[in-house]
Amino acid sequence: MAYDLLHVLAIRELEEAENEIRRIPRVLRFRKNPFELEEKKFVRLYRLNKQLTADLIASLRGFVRESPRSSALNLETKVLTTLRFYAGGPYQSFVGQDEYTSMDQSTVSRCITEVTHAINAHLMDRWVTFNLSRRSMASLRQRFFEKYGFPGTIGAIDCTHVAIIAPPVDNPVYRERDYFNHKRYHSINVQLETVATLKSLGY
Incomplete structure (x- = not known):
């Protein structure tokens, strides 16, 4: 009987402690303001300059859900x-x-899911276009040659590192x-491209 009473009191004590924790307002960890960074460091971290980033934020307003709660992002x-x-966080937890x-x-x-969906659904067709007209192709070839000295070039591709769990050290x-990549984590280098040769376009 005494044991049962002590057990009940212990449970009640735990419940009261949990209720007390719930009553404590959630305090978000302090974040620095990235827009206070110098431009070079901002671009290094986000791959866009401050003005382009501000334009992107303004363009997404109304397409990404915003909560009226003071603690909401x-x-x-x-x-x-x-x-x-996007700029190079190998894992979400590191970001x-x-x-x-x-x-x-x-x-x-x-955050990544909401913003990526909004960009794909509302900005992609407006901001990413492939003009394959003869005039556009000729202009691209000329600009690439003037800037880099590469003849017959109409575009460039890049790769990205997709983070993976490292294989066992003894895997033959x-x-x-x-x-193990130059950014000091394990990844597979992935390249996704759309290829349109000059010959297939009639050049």
């Missing part, structure tokens, strides 16, 4: 978090630990060291 933070990941984002991995994931086929 604003649009600017969501966009900056997503850009930080969340950044002094300019400072949030848990699941929140980073939601997939050697761990082969996947």
Whole structure:
């Protein structure tokens, strides 16, 4: 009987402690303002300059959900978090630990999902176009040649590192060291391209 009473009191004590924790307002970790960075460092972190980033944020207003709650993330933070990941965050948790984002991995994931969906649905067709007219092709070839000295060039491609879990060190086929990149994490170098040869376009 005494044991049962002590058990009940212990449970009640735990419940009261949990209720007390729930009553404590959630305090977000302090974040620095990236727009206070010098331009060079801002571009290094986000791959866009401050003006382009501000334009992107303004263009996404109304397409990314914003909560009236004071503790909710604003649009600017969501966009900056997503850009930080695009720019080279190997893992979402690393982006969340950044002094300019400072949030848990699941929140980073939601930011990336919301902003990426909004860009694909509302901005992609407006901002990314492929003009394959003869005049456009001729202009591209001329500009590439004037700037870089490459004849007959109409575009360039790039690759990105997709983070992976490192293979075992003793794996004879997939050697761990082969996947360790210059950014100091394990990845596979991925290239996605659309190829249109001059011959297929009638040149």
